Amino acid sequence: MKTGYGTYHYDGGELWVEGVPLRTLAERLGTPLYVYSASKIRTQYRNFDRVFAGRSRTVCYAMKANSNLAVLRLLAEEGAGADIVSVGELVRARRAGIPPHRIVFSGVGKTETEIVAAIRAGILMFNVESAEELEAIEAAARRLRRPAPVSLRVNPNVSVDTHHHIATGKAENKFGVPYEKAVELYRYAARKPWLNIVGIQAHIGSQILEVRPYLETAKKLLSLVDRLQSHGIYLHVLDLGGGLGVPYHGEKPPAPADLARRLLPMMKGRNLRLVFEPGRFLVAESGCLLTRVLYRKETAHKNFVVVDAAMNDLARPALYDAYHPVWPVRRSSIRGVATDVVGPVCESGDYLAKGRVLPRPHAGDFLAVLGAGAYGFSMSSQYNSRPRAAEVLVFGSQWWVVRERETLNDLVRGEKIPPALK
Ligand SMILES: Cc1ncc(COP(=O)(O)O)c(C=O)c1O
Incomplete structure (x- = not known):
C-alpha cells in the first residue's frame, strides 16, 4: 500500500495532512468534512507559474474547481488571476482580492x-x-x-x-x-x-x-x-x-x-x-473528503461499507466513474477485502469507490477520500436534503474552518408555503 499522496501521509499509524492528524479534524468538526492543504496548493501554483518565467503570462485559476474564498485568497496572494463562468464567480474572485485585469470570462x-x-x-x-x-x-x-x-x-x-x-x-x-x-x-x-x-x-x-x-x-x-x-x-x-x-x-x-x-x-x-x-491541477491533490463509517453490509455478492458522505458531497464517481483513493484514517494491519464504499443517498449511482481492497472498517472509523480538492465541494448539492459539508484549510500544524457546515435551517432558506396551502 502507498504511504503518501501529496501532503497526505501516514505517521505513527495515523493519516496526517501537513502537520495535522485527520482524526483530530474529524473528531472536532464532524463529518463529512472537506480538508485542503495550503502548502500543496501553493506548490502546484508555483510549479506551474515558474516554468513560464521570463515570458509575460497570467495563470487564471479556473475557480469552478474550488471556489472557496480562502482558496481564492491563497491563490490571489500567489499572483493568480481567475477564469470565471458566472457573475457569482466574478463576485467571489473580487471579494478574494483577485484584480479584474487578471480575470477572463x-x-x-x-x-x-x-x-x-x-x-x-x-x-x-x-x-x-x-x-x-x-x-x-x-x-x-x-x-x-x-x-x-x-x-x-x-x-x-x-x-x-x-x-x-x-x-x-x-x-x-x-x-x-x-x-x-x-x-x-x-x-x-x-x-x-x-x-x-x-x-x-x-x-x-x-x-x-x-x-x-x-x-x-x-x-x-x-x-x-x-x-x-x-x-x-x-x-x-x-x-x-x-x-x-x-x-x-x-x-x-x-x-x-x-x-x-x-x-x-x-x-x-x-x-x-x-x-x-488550470483548475484541477492547482487544487485536486490538496483536498480530501473525510467521512465516517456508519454500517457494514455483507451480501452474497458484495461487501459494502456505508459512510456518511455521499454523491451530493462528491459527485465525481457518480458522474464520471471517477476514481479517488480511499484510505483509512487509522492504518490497519488487517488484510483488506474488496469493498464498495457507498453513501446514504437513494440512488444506485451513489458510491465513492467500487471494489476497493480495504481493511474491514468498524462503525465510527474514519476514511479519507483523497484527490477531492477539485470539483468536490464546488459540485456538491443538498440532494436528499443533506446539508453541505464544512471546509477546512490547513497551514502546517494550524487549521481554519473556511466554510461552516450548513444547518437544517439552511436547507429551507428562502422556501415558502403559499397562503393557498395554509
Ligand atoms: C473554459 C475552461 N477553462 C478551464 C477549465 C479548467 O479545467 P481543469 O480543471 O481541467 O484545469 C475549464 C473546465 O471545465 C473550462 O471550462
Missing part, C-alpha cells in the same frame, strides 16, 4: 447582466463562444459607452483522451466558435468601435495526460494569429485554457515543465502574453 451562456457586470469590473477579456454572444457584448458595451475586451474561444477540433463528458475541443462539442468561422468573426469585431480585440483562446478538455493536444491547439491558434495579422488584426494574448491532469490512480500526467519545454519554442519572436486556466 468563459462560458457559452453569459447573460446580459453578467456581461454588464464584467465590463463594469474591467476584466482582462471575455472568451466569446458564439457570433450572437459577440453581438450581445457589443450591444452592452455600446450602451455602457465602455469598450469591451474580447477574445474568441476557438474550437480547434483537437481530440483528447479523457472522459467524453470533459472533452471540450472537438467540433461536435458545444464550446467555442468553429475554427473556419474565426477569421470572419474577428473581422466583424474589428469593425465595431465598442469591441476591443485582445486575443484568442481554446480549452480542449480536462484531466489531459499528454502534451500533444496542447501543441496541436497552439499550432492551430498561432496559424490563425498569423492569418489575422494579414487582415491588420493584431492579437496580444494566447490563452490555452486549462485541463492539465493529475494522478488519481497512478496516471502520469506531464509536468508543467514538459509543456513549457515544447510550447515556449513555438512562441519565440511572438509578442503574445500567455494565459492558462
